[in-house]
Amino acid sequence: MNAQFKKGVLELIVLLSLNNKDKYGYELVSEVGKIVDVNEGTLYPLLRRLTNEHYFETYLVESKEGPSRKYYRMTAIGKERMKALLEDWHTFYERVNRFIEESDTDEKR
Template sequence: MNTQFKKGVLEMIVLLSVYKKDMYGYELVSEVSKVVNVNEGTIYPLLKRLTNEHYFETYLVESSEGPPRKYYRITYSGKERMNELLGEWNEFHETVNNFIKESDLHEER
């Protein structure tokens, strides 16, 4: 996938993932990678920013496999941001699709 496309939708995908259920970092990397190929070096700075902007809050849960895991939970502000991004995405998607249809690219020239 084009890097710029990925960058444009990554925040929305992360917000949607945590909206579905609270997740810890590595779990979130795995979930997001089902949609776009990302690594921890991409996700963790985004999680830090989203937490600093109060879209996520964090809490620790003990783990039988090592140290406690930091879980991310979406906040009310995070849900508002997610809905804002979804609205922008839907409008953008519709506009681009309409443009493609109107350009008759699907017909052989």
């Protein structure tokens, strides 16, 4: 996938991933990685930024398998941001698809 496409939609995917369930970092990396190719070095700075912008809250949970895990929870502000990005995505998607369909491309021939 084109890196710029991925960068543009990654925040929305992360927000949607946390919409219904709190998750810890590696769990998010695994889930998001099923949709777009992403690694921890990309995702953790995004999680830090979204937390600093108050879209997420964090809390620690002790783990039987090692150190405590930091969980991310969506805030009310985060839900508002997710809804706004989702609306932007649908508008963008519809406009781009309409343009593609109306364009004279080799795929039509």
